[in-house]
Structures are given as C-alpha cells and as structure tokens.
Amino acid sequence: MAREDSMSAVLNPAIGKTPMRAIDGAAPVTPRTGTAPAAAPPAASAAAPAPRPAAVPASVLAERRARAARVVAPLAGFAVFVLVWQMIAHGNSAIPGPAKVWDAALAIFGDPFYRKGPNDQGIGWNVLASLGRVGIGFGLAAAIGIPLGFMIGRFRFLDHMSGPIISLLRPVSPLAWLPIGLLVFKAANPAAIWTIFICSVWPMIINTAAGVRQIPQDYMNVAKVLNLSEWKVFTKILFPAVLPFVLTGVRLSIGVAWLVIVAAEMLTGGVGIGFWVWDEWNNLNVAHIIIAIFTIGIVGLALEVGMVALARRFEYA
C-alpha cells in the first residue's frame, strides 16, 4: 500500500494527496491527542501501590486505549466541526445551522426517489444520474487508458512520443475541455461524459505505464528462460505484475471523475448532483447546498474506500 501511495503521490501530486490524507491520516494521527485524558486514569491505577488490578497486562491496556481513541477521536473531530459550523451560522444568518440542515436532510432523504418533472427529482436520482455519467466516462477512460498505458510502458518509442503531450494536457482544468465536448457532440450529456473521460484517462495511462516500466527484471528473466509466448508473458507475468499499479490509477481516476462531474453538471444542467447544487443556489436554498456537499463527500469517500478495498485484494507479499 505504502509503495503505491507514494507512487501515486509522485505521479499525480495534486490528486493523490488530498483524498488519501483525509482517510488514512485520520486514524494514526488523532489518537495521540485523543488518548491523553482517557489514558491517565488506568495508567495511574496500575502504578498505584495496590498490585492486584495490574493483573491486566500493560499491552492489553494499551490496546484498549488505542481502540477507544480510534472511536473517540473521530467523534471529537465531528463535534468540533459541528460546533464551529454552529458558531458561523450564529454569526451569519444566511448560513443555516446544523439543526436546520439536519431537518432538511431528513425531508430530502425521506423521499430520495421522487420525480416531479425534469428539473425536480429526488436526491437519489440526482446521485444516480451523476454516478451514471461518471461510470460511462470513467469506463471509456479505463478501456482506452489502461491498454494505452501498457503500450507506452512496453515500447520506449511510444513513451517518448506521448510523454510531452501527456505532460501538456494532464494539468488542464476539466472545465476547459467542456466547450470542446459541447462543440463536437452538440449535447450536454455527452459533453459532460467527455469531460470525465479526458480528465480521468491520464492517471490510468501514467500509472499503468509506470507499472509496466517497473516490472522487476527477474520476472522478465523467468519469462525469457522459459521462452514463454507473448500471450503467456502478458497473462501470467505482465498483467498480474502491473495490476496493483493499474488499480492505483483507477482509484485516482475515480476520484478525479467524481470531482469533475459536479463542475461539469453545474454548467451543462439536466439531472445530477452538480446541477442540483446550482439549482438550489438559484433557489437560495443554502441548507440543500450543504446537504449536497455532504452527499458528494460521502459518495466520493465510498468510491475511494471501495477502490482501496479492491486494490488490497490484489496485493501479493
């Protein structure tokens, strides 16, 4: 895992770091601050003159403390977050407080799949519409990016040929691609999908190519000594060896795709969580915007966690 993360961070600093910190960083960092008060009493009693309660080994105590901290620390984080939010809402009447948003969320999530016309549908439909676009755009990107990455990694000429173009196009903002999509496809939906595609294809190309380039020479020597056919080399050695890198690329791409879709939908309209945010802004319904922000965050988190779990299944050590 560590290797892949550093990998991805190197290849794609802007995208790689933010989501990973948010998930992985929370667990190891916070316990230390969170434990301090909770840890004090048991430590004190263990050191006290009465020796019998010390029957519980120190390691078990430490583990319990760590486990408690893992639960307490995130809760404390949320509490601070809600408190700050409440204070901001108190000082600025335009921003609804947590209680108000909670009530609105209950109403929205109470009926997520209603349809009252093309521009007024439940949040469930909006999320599904966005996920659908991400799925198609991302799927196309995977179908093209992964094989392309394999070729770029395998053939140095292709690598040198494509390198400058990829470096040039990769940092371009997703929204800059949208007009091209609109121009070519003359419709909002394919343009949004196009934007997803063009933004999520790069991490997959780059990571797959890096994976192919980094295949240990030992594995290729095995292939040479056995005189394996090209097909066997691909299925038995190349593909399994590169798979962890491919999955890193896929994970980064899904993150990018989900970031991009909200922006794209704001501009193209239709059904979708991004458009919904824009719609609610036009309605000046700030509570719904905050709900949308949380929803986008939770869905993005779920995609990320799902991909990490998938990647973990293909780790060999």
Added chain:
Amino acid sequence: MVPISQPPKPAPVKDPARYLSVQGAGMVFDTRNGAFCALRDIDLDVARGEFVSLIGHSGCGKSTLLNLVAGLARPTSGALLCAEREIAGPGPDRAVVFQNHSLLPWMTCFDNVHLAVERVFGGSEPKARLKARTHDALALVGLAHAEHKRPGEISGGMKQRVGIARALAMQPNMLLLDEPFGALDALTRATLQDELMRIVAATGSTVLMVTHDVDEAVLLSDRIVMMTNGPAATIGEILPVPLPRPRDRLALSHDPVFIDCRSAVLEFLYQKQKKTAA
C-alpha cells in the same frame, strides 16, 4: 509417477567432455562512462554430468558468465556452444535458479512450477501428466505439503527450493545456479546443499553454479573455476576436486583432500586475487 530421475534426454553428443564449451568469450558493456570490459578470453569446457562452480570476488563477472551460458546476454566476442550448438538465446534446456528465487508472487508454488512444466512438456503430454510432473518436482525438494501456498507465505529456504523444483521439473540439459543459497542462513544453506547433491546424483545433471562460498564450492563441485578480479576478469585457475561421491559434509571436514582444496581456493582468493579496494 513420472520418472524425474531419468538422465537428460538429448541426442547423443559426440564429445561428452565438451558438453558446454565456452570459446574465447568476452563481454564488454556500453555504459555511460564508456565501454566496460567485464569478461575477456574465457575458455571453459564442461563435461556432461559434471558439477562446476564459478568462484571469485564480487564484481568478477561470474554472474555475467552464467548469464552468457543461460543466453540472457550475448558475448561481445567469442562463442558459447551447448551440445555442439551455439547458444543463441535463453531456453528451457538450460534452466536457471536465480539468486533471489524469482518466483511469481501471484501464483502458488504449484502454479510457478507448472508454468515451466507446461512450457516444456505441454505440447506432448496430457494435462494429468503435467500435473504429476509438477507434483513430483515439488516432492523432490520436500515441498509437496506447501504446493498451494504462495511465495509470500513460505520461508526464504522454501522459496529457493521451489526455484530449484521449477528448474528441475523442466528436465534441463544444464542446471545453472546463480548463488542459489546466498540469501539463506547457514543451517538452511547446508540442508539445501545436501538436497542438491542428492538430486544431482539422482538426475545426473550437468551443473554450473556461481558462488562466493568456498566450502560450498569444494563440497559440491567436481571442478572449481576461480576467476580473477574485474574489470576484464578471466579464469585464473581451475581446481579439480578429487573427492569421491556421495560426499558427507561431516566426514569431509577432516578429510585432507577437502582441506587442501579449501586452502587452495582460499589462497587464490585472498593472496593471489586479494581485493585491493574492499
């Protein structure tokens, strides 16, 4: 049961004393700092069924020479012949046991060996027989119980044994061992050396082994090829080891012939080819 102990199968060679023949081989690498001559003027004949060790200080090109025989690299001068045919590339007739086992971590031990068996015998034998061969090769190195484990789940010594099983299962004409026990602890190394002696005695394999362990070289070899220090390394001396087989490591430790051979190698390495810059 598949008779794994059958002797190598190729057509009879006219001159079995020159089964492997290295003739004036040299190797020059193109590096960033210009040409680097790793090997020069290597002349070596290995007889059918002979066990030959290459020993020398690190950087003396012994692994390069093994790679030339394996066909993983081509010499920049001279020629290498195996069974009177020029070595044009790697092939399953010259199986290599790599220093770091080089098992594919996503496959079980069985599948790692089976990949090699399938490549060599897949065209001519039914599937059940391929499986039997794989199973027998693993049993030969004492790993029948660990067939379905992945390399990550077994110890270093076991991994190296799977590497040996993979090489043996191909029934190669030559077995090329690149410091096969270098990464193992002394006890495991001794066990595997004994196993290797037993297996080589049973299969009659021709073996070329790179090592930097003097005791290992004397214990296992019929001849020890001692290399001069690089760059431009070549063969310094060739020492025959006239010890009868089977050899027993405990009895040998007091055997005057063993002790003489050992001293000769040590003398070569630490007096004649003393490393100036360690």
